Amino acid sequence: MELYELTVHELIEKLDKKEITPEEIMKSYSKRIEEKEPEIAAFVTRTDKEAIESAKNVNREKSKFAGIPIGIKDNMCTKGVKTTCSSKMLENFISPYDATVIEKLNDEGIISLGKLNMDEFAMGASTEYSAFKITKNPWNLSTVPGGSSGGSAAAVASQMVPWALGSDTGGSIRQPAALCGIVGLKPTYGLVSRYGLVAFASSFDQIGPITQDVEDCAILLNLITGHDEKDSTSINTPKKDYTKSLVKDVKGLKIGVPKEFLGEGINEEVKEKVLEAIEEYKRKGAIVEECSLDIANEALAVYYIIACAEASSNLGRFDGIRYGYRTKNFENLKDIYKNSRSEGFGAEVKRRIILGTYVLSSGYYDAYYKKAQKVRTILKQEFAKLFEKYDFLITPTSPSVAYEIGTKSTNPLEMYLADLCTVSVNIAGLPGMSIPCGVDKNGMPIGMQLIGKPFDEETLIRAAYTYEQEVKFRENHKPTFRKAGA
């Protein structure tokens, strides 16, 4: 057995028993990256060689995580290593500071194997909108890994990194986790500091774990949570130990299944597997009821209005003045702005900036942005009502399994539908988790989404762990790295 085949908790066990060394771990992953990266294309910047060097000086006395590798989505600032957001705009950008989550990992002696590919500025659901490369899904190399954290999900699924950090604005952790057959958690808004995460939509963005199993998810969540004075939207509550929720028991838990997420637009096989998983919960003693969340039908519209509005403002700083791409073709200031941004941003980013600028414009603000905020409030209230009755909700994570590369990237509206099941969770700021619940007839993984009460990640981890231990998806299904049609 190769070291790269292990989960993080298994690696820690072996490190604790001194059966292996951090250096051996890094070498194993470096070898795996060398082997798999050419066909997966998950990395924007590799730091595995540096990681081997760093692993030689690890202090295992300081932290039990010292010498554990990780992969980082390329929109989290890392001092000294490029942070590109998979954009030409930041192709050579090196941040002068570390994001808060990176500081936390550094403090534990966790070592980065590299920065992972994504849709440009996290805008997209397939990672096809990266300015640099198209990442492949390890389960079928002709399909997308999902997105925008597609590099992170594909790297974890192909075991080039044992776990990774992703970010989720409308589903960008959960959806690629589902499409790659792994575990992804978007924490409650405010649980993890956003300081150093290059902003897409400030009121939705959250950083979260992408892992091989639920136990690793709880461990990584423990490592990145905590109040941060540098982020005014970070919540100031006592830190929790999420590994305490790794309990195999859902007896008496009340589960709501909103019918809106099992209707039109959801693939039949996806529906079927999610319903099977729900049956499994019943067998384990949970109480399941169908429920309704009408307003969810408006969620996509609300999401694209607010997220684009915030993005149009957040991405203004990429103006070619202080850092990032600057056009060579200018005669005056207006040219610098216009040409740097026209040449530096890709089509999807431009589309969203234009959309966001439009909905904030005088004369349109009330009809779009303001109205969307009102619906957002209603959506939050509707979720709150459901949570008076239920401990958590179950929906599919993605309407479909991974699709062929190139089939949707030219049709933005169809691409936006990929977020159908996930955006409501961001709009309401709730925790959402995706775990694998089976494969379709072609062997492609299907994910189900567990949605929890604000700051109740514990229930999600407990429910996910119970299901995982029962069904053992990871033991029964492995990525095949097959080529198209093979």
Added chain:
Amino acid sequence: MIRDDYEVVIGLEVHSELSTKTKIFCSCPTEFGGEPNTHCCPICMAMPGTLPVLNKKVVEYAIKAGLATNCTIAKNSKNDRKNYFYPDLPKSYQISQFDMPLCTNGYVEIDTANGPKKIRLVRIHIEEDAGKLNHDEYGSGSLVDLNRAGVPLIEIVSQPDLRSAEEVDLYLKKLKSILEYIEVSDCKMQQGSLRADVNVSVRKKGDEKLGTRTEMKNMNSFRSITRAIEYEVERQIEVLEAGGTIEQETLRWDEVSGKTFSMRDKEDAQDYRYFPEPDLAVINISEEMIEDIRKSLPEMPESRKERYITEFKLPEYDSNILISSKYLSDLFEGATKKCNNPKAVSNWIMTDITKILNEKEQEPNEIPFTAEQLGELVILIDKGTISSSIAKKVLDELFENPRSPEQIIKEKGWIQISDEGAIKEVVQKILEANPNSIADYKAGKDRALGYLVGQAMKETKGKANPQMLNKMFLEELNK
């Protein structure tokens, strides 16, 4: 001359930099000057991924300003983004306040020739300053200095209640004095820590409807503001009288030509796309916090003036000058406390100190010496240790190289000669050297006495006690 069939209508947006130690959204110093881009960090340079954290002191200072100008303080307030592109604005949006400002509905009272007048305030809100562009200093380009980016500002918006350049001048001076008294801003106009956008329109007297206004931005001297308003009013009346219409536009005042110029064409009408700042929480202000700040407000100028008149028996005119600047007023009170001679301190401030400030073109807050030192100076005069002419020299020294006046006169050997023997010696010497003057005096020419005293002062380099000299000359001459 402004024609009397027109009425002038002016409203002001005053920006004042707050004197908090750190910037509004990061911990960089607000200190003026410094090498370009040395007072900045990833946050105020808008590096990707950075987030603002609101400086609580800024909210406190703004509430102070609101309470001192009779505003209502909002219980719930928030920040908004004002989006526009300019190289001095690193985030491409300014964090400001749009529809929920901290303070609303206040007023400031000014003393016009026709009695007191209330100038109503629409609002006071908090926002961040932009950086600075250094044009043409290094060849053809422009360089960005972000030291000032993120320095906290309050914007004080008045109703269009002002009717002349004189009223604007009074209003601005009053506002400046209030902000100085409550110690929220040092109001150094040359450094741009107090600047105004001036909105001017004119209408025929009796007209209900306001005329179309023009705006002059970022004016930072009282004199230019007055000149600019006078010019702009005349220009507008001329245009209207010639049958033209006023364009609503932003103008630039050119100090050299004494004219206003159009700044940008109308096509460029800005849409700032304000929306709530998602990176910051709403600002909740408790009644308790407002009361605590209210209690912490210092004595305001009006109350000080009353005290100067009743307690120190100063004339109203003198009191008015003293309170016109917090720095003068504090100097007066500090020195008086030390020497217990308010009249003398007031005189020094009103005459010699003001004269020196005018010569140096300095503001009262630039006075380098302490109130204690001024008090000491007055004590030295009162005790007869130095004469008032020496005292003036000491004052010059205090401006040049401030230190204890006692030390100054010791170092310079300026202590007054009050020793009877020494004085007598000088008197004898002068009398012997000037027999003609003695004769003149005896012939009834009293002026001769003055001449002799003058000679004795010259002999002693001004150090002889003049009263004693006078007395002793008289004794000798009348022998």
